[in-house]
Amino acid sequence: xxxxxxxxxxxxxxxxxxxxxxxxxxxxxxxxxxxxxxxxxxxxxxxxxxxxxxxxxxxxxxxxxxxxxxxxxxxxxxxxxxxxxxxxxxxxxxxxxxxxxxxxxxxxxxxxxxxxxxxxxxxxxxxxxxxxxxxxxxxxxxxxxxxxxxxxxxxxxxxxxxxxxxxxxxxxxxxxxxxxxxxxxxxxxxxxxxxxxxxxxxxxxxxxxxxxxxxxxxxxxxxxxxxxxxxxxxxxxxxxxxx
Numbered sequence: 739x740x741x742x743x744x745x746x747x748x749x750x751x752x753x754x755x756x757x758x759x760x761x762x763x764x765x766x767x768x769x770x771x772x773x774x775x776x777x778x779x780x781x782x783x784x785x786x787x788x789x790x791x792x793x794x795x796x797x798x799x800x801x802x803x804x805x806x807x808x809x810x811x812x813x814x815x816x817x818x819x820x821x822x823x824x825x826x827x828x829x830x831x832x833x834x835x836x837x838x839x840x841x842x843x844x845x846x847x848x849x850x851x852x853x854x855x856x857x858x859x860x861x862x863x864x865x866x867x868x869x870x871x872x873x874x875x876x877x878x879x880x881x882x883x884x885x886x887x888x889x890x891x892x893x894x895x896x897x898x899x900x901x902x903x904x905x906x907x908x909x910x911x912x913x914x915x916x917x918x919x920x921x922x923x924x925x926x927x928x929x930x931x932x933x934x935x936x937x938x939x940x941x942x943x944x945x946x947x948x949x950x951x952x953x954x955x956x957x958x959x960x961x962x963x964x965x966x967x968x969x970x971x972x973x974x975x976x977x978x979x980x981x
Contacts, residue, residue, distance in 0.1 A: 739806065740767040741933050742791055742902055747800035749786050749956075760786040762956035763800070770901075773928040774935045775944035778953035784937045785906050787953070791935060792825050792904045793817045804902065822851055826895030828920075830907035832887045834879045834894075840866060840886075841875040844894045851898075865893040869923055885916030892923050903927055905936040909943055921946050 749761040761783040768774050776784045789795040790802055793809045802809045804824060809817055821827075834843045841862050848858035866872040869889040879887055888908060895903055905924060909917030921943055924934050928948075936947065944950045952960040 739770075740803075741770040741805060742766075742768040742935065743801075743803040743806075744787070744791060745801045745803070747787070747790055747797045747802060749783070749790060749795065750798045759956055761790070761797070764956075764958055766791075766951070766958070768902075768933060768935055770933055771928060771931050772933055772949065773925065773947040774933075775947035775950040776935065776937045776953060777939065777941070777944055777950060778959070780939075782953040783956040784953045788904055788906050788935065788937050792827060792902075793821050794827075822847055823898060824901050826898060826900035826903040828888075828891050828895045828903065828905040828908045830910045832879070832891040834887060834890060836879050839876050839878055840871065840882065840890045840893075843879070843890055844897050847894065847898055861897055862893070865897040866890070868896060869893045870919075883916075884912055885919060888912060888916065888920055889923070892920060896927070900932065902933045902935065905934065907937055907939065909938065909940060917943065 744764055744766040747761055747764045747766075751758040751760060764787060776787065778784045786795065790797050793802070793804075796810065804820060807820070809820070812820070835846070838846070841859060844862035844865050845855075845858035848861060849855065853861075863872060863875060866875050869892050871886055871889045871893070874882060874886055879890070882890065892908070903924065908920050908924070912920065917940075924936065925946055928934050936943075938944050948963070950962045951958050952962075
């Protein structure tokens with residue numbers, strides 16, 4: 739039973755002569771505990787597909803199922819609850835709130851879900867410890883390097899203990915050392931039984947996945963399966979010096 743499934747998913751923008759066919763009838767199954775990479779040129783529909791898998795965007799037609807539950811059969815409120823409790827998002831631009839500390843950025847989804855400040859902070863400190871940045875908990879985003887900011891974003895995704903992590907170009911804005919650290923964190927999530935779906939332009943990043951799908955013109959064009967478990971190449975010289 740797949741944890742995440744897309745069935746003949748289509749996404750169109752606009753109408754009539756100016757309709758953009760972003761995703762054109764994609765079928766996809768993601769197994770529990772799988773690390774799936776989605777690659778393709780800019781504009782091929784991979785980020786749109788990821789957003790539909792996470793319930794951020796609704797498909798024009800077709801269905802998206804999480805644990806066999808159809809997103810399309812749910813109202814906005816119920817979809818929001820599922821996203822908040824079951825899906826962790828990691829974005830290339832981090833989407834951190836500039837006025838909040840790293841700790842409060844990580845705690846935000848917990849606070850929105852009704853946890854007390856003390857409970858949310860306790861869980862958020864543990865998440866920051868998990869990504870190796872607990873010592874920066876009181877810093878606001880502009881006081882953090884790019885690599886540190888992305889690790890805060892990963893901690894925010896992990897703090898809800900999601901069954902699925904969706905990562906949209908999580909290393910795209912980082913230098914190679916910091917990008918490697920993010921991939922290492924995602925691989926560790928998979929080793930702990932979580933499911934990761936990652937959009938990336940970087941073939942070197944995608945090689946760590948169990949399986950890689952290649953998209954072109956809104957469709958899945960090709961699929962490659964890794965012959966081994968996801969591997970992480972550790973670099974003892976990795977630094978957060980890049981901003």
